[in-house]
Every structure is written in structure tokens, then in C-alpha cells.
Amino acid sequence: MKRAGFTSVWLPVALLLPQLSIIAIFFYWPAGWAVQSSFYLQDPFGFGSTFVGFENYTDLTANSEYTRIAWFTVVFTVLVTFFSLSIALLLAVKADKVIRGAKSYRTLLMWVYAVAPPVAGFMGIMLFHQHTGPMTDFFKALGWDFKILVDYNSTATAFIIVSVWKQIPVNFIFFLSGLQSIPRAVREAAMIDNRSGVRRFWDITFPLLAPTGFFLLIINITYALFDTFGIIDTLVKGEPGNNPMTLVYKVYMDGFRGNDLGGSSAQSVILMVLVLVLTVFQFRLIERRIHYS
Numbered sequence: 157m158k159r160a161g162f163t164s165v166w167l168p169v170a171l172l173l174p175q176l177s178i179i180a181i182f183f184y185w186p187a188g189w190a191v192q193s194s195f196y197l198q199d200p201f202g203f204g205s206t207f208v209g210f211e212n213y214t215d216l217t218a219n220s221e222y223t224r225i226a227w228f229t230v231v232f233t234v235l236v237t238f239f240s241l242s243i244a245l246l247l248a249v250k251a252d253k254v255i256r257g258a259k260s261y262r263t264l265l266m267w268v269y270a271v272a273p274p275v276a277g278f279m280g281i282m283l284f285h286q287h288t289g290p291m292t293d294f295f296k297a298l299g300w301d302f303k304i305l306v307d308y309n310s311t312a313t314a315f316i317i318v319s320v321w322k323q324i325p326v327n328f329i330f331f332l333s334g335l336q337s338i339p340r341a342v343r344e345a346a347m348i349d350n351r352s353g354v355r356r357f358w359d360i361t362f363p364l365l366a367p368t369g370f371f372l373l374i375i376n377i378t379y380a381l382f383d384t385f386g387i388i389d390t391l392v393k394g395e396p397g398n399n400p401m402t403l404v405y406k407v408y409m410d411g412f413r414g415n416d417l418g419g420s421s422a423q424s425v426i427l428m429v430l431v432l433v434l435t436v437f438q439f440r441l442i443e444r445r446i447h448y449s
Contacts, residue, residue: 187428190421198417205418212422222406222423229402232316233380239320240376241369244327249357251328252335269325273383277390280318284310291317305392311399314391319384326379327372334368335361374438381431403427 194212196205216222271279283291284304291314295302302310338361346360381404388405401409403423411420 190424190428193417193421194425196418208418212418213426215419216422216426225401225403225406228312228400229381232312232319232384232400232402233377235316236319236323236380236384237373237376239316240323240327240379241372243320244324245331245365245369247324248328248331248335249361251332267325268322269329271322273322273386274390276318276322277387280314280387280391283318284314305399308398308400311391315384315388315400318387318391319380322384322387323376323379327376330368330372331365334365338364370438374435377434378431381427 193205195207195209197208197211198205268276281304283289284302286292286303286306289304292302292304295310300310301307302313304311304314342360342364346356381402384402385404385408388402389408392399392401404427407420407423407427410416410423414420
């Protein structure tokens with residue numbers, strides 16, 4: 157097979173230059189600035205800074221509030237990722253079996269994808285309103301006095317529900333595409349070998365969806381850690397008080413509301429390192445169990 161090549165080294169460099177410039181300007185430069193700022197105590201009015209070394213990091217490790225927020229972020233990320241993937245997979249399996257009205261059914265499940273996170277948060281405010289929210293009435297019928305922004309667990313539950321609802325359509329699209337790419341011959345052979353639909357799913361369908369699932373696992377963890385910022389900010393209305401928040405939102409609150417630029421920079425560096433370690437762990441250990449052919 158003849159491989160495509162370039163006669164000059166400048167052409168591939170020119171093609172890569174726009175993308176590399178965007179990465180350098182919007183990722184590497186801010187990341188480098190955050191690392192540098194994390195070693196300084198910044199004046200909130202921008203009149204100067206004092207080098208404090210690792211003091212910003214040691215203050216975080218000794219801060220019980222930061223530890224509590226970190227644990228909530230872990231629980232929040234696990235729950236959002238699990239429910240987003242599991243519900244989307246269930247809907248994709250059911251949608252793959254629909255024959256009549258399939259396009260309408262799939263469109264209804266995918267339209268939420270177009271909703272921006274702040275809009276999803278605003279819809280969450282209406283759904284969980286203490287007096288007129290239908291979800292509040294639903295939980296009250298179950299015996300739970302649901303009070304968003306007043307009760308810690310109620311607010312956390314609202315975060316999770318709205319975040320999962322926002323992410324399900326993305327996972328649904330990919331899972332449905334993965335199901336439709338499974339050869340019909342494989343499905344027919346599986347039906348001959350095993351009459352149980354549940355066993356066929358776990359023994360045949362689910363392993364074939366492993367590459368798609370691994371990709372979505374990384375996407376959903378990233379979404380739960382970062383892209384839920386707009387939802388949380390809209391739900392708490394910029395005044396979290398004693399309500400739960402994620403690490404990303406705490407970076408925003410300490411940096412832009414508390415004017416603690418050095419401390420917020422240290423938090424962003426820690427979060428960046430944690431995401432890097434998590435990504436390496438996923439690709440080194442989990443991907444070894446996944447086959448793409």
C-alpha cells in the first residue's frame with residue numbers, strides 16, 4: 157500500500173500551526189500562568205505579589221472544607237458518570253429495537269443535547285422550586301421534604317439529576333451508533349446460541365460496545381468534573397453558602413469572588429494533576445482489556 161507523503165516539511169507544519177497555536181494560547185499559556193501564580197500570594201487589587209513557595213498547597217491539605225468538597229466531587233463524578241452511561245445504554249438498547257416511529261423516538265431522546273448547561277440549570281431551578289417545582293412535589297409525595305439551596309442533600313441531588321439529564325443524549329447517540337454497527341450476522345448467531353436476551357447482551361453486545369464505552373467513560377468523567385460548572389452556577393445562583401460544590405466551582409469562587417488568586421491557582425494545578433493521573437490510569441489499565449478489532 158502506498159503511503160501519502162509531503163514533499164516539503166513546511167506544508168504539514170503550516171497545516172498543524174493553527175491547531176497548535178490554539179492549544180498554546182488557550183491551554184499551555186494559562187496552565188503555565190496558573191502554575192506560576194500558585195507559588196505567590198497575589199494582591200487582590202493587582203498591586204503586587206509575594207513569593208510563598210508551597211504555602212498555598214499546604215494550606216489546602218490542611219483545609220477541612222477543601223477535603224469535604226474534594227470528596228463530594230468524587231461522589232458527584234462517580235454518580236453522574238454511572239447514571240449517565242447506564243441510562244443512556246438502556247435507552248439505546250430499547251431504541252435499537254424500535255421499528256415503527258424509530259426516527260421520532262430517537263429524536264425525542266437526543267434533543268436535550270442542544271440545551272446549554274446554564275439553560276439546563278435554569279430548567280432545574282423550575283423543576284426543583286420549593287413551592288411550584290414538580291420534582292419537589294414528587295419527592296414530597298415520597299416523604300422527603302426537598303428544599304434546594306437549604307438542605308445539603310437536596311441540593312446535591314438536584315445537581316446530580318440535572319447533570320445526568322443533560323449528559324444522557326450524548327451517551328445515547330454514541331451507544332446507539334455502536335449498537336447499529338454490530339453486524340447482523342453476529343446478532344443472528346447469538347440468537348441461535350442463546351435464547352436469553354439478557355445473556356446475549358452481556359456476552360455479545362456489551363463486549364462489542366467496550367471501545368465506545370471506554371471513550372464515553374473518559375468523556376463523562378471530564379464532563380462531571382468541568383462541564384457541569386454552568387449547571388451548578390445557575391442552580392446555586394452564585395451564592396453557594398453551605399451548599400455542595402465541586403472543585404472547579406470552588407476554584408471560581410475563591411479566585412473571582414474571594415480574590416484569592418494564588419490559592420485558586422494552586423487548586424487548579426491540583427485538579428489538573430489529578431485529571432492527568434486519572435487519564436493515564438484509564439489508558440494504561442482499562443484500555444488493556446478493550447479490543448478494537
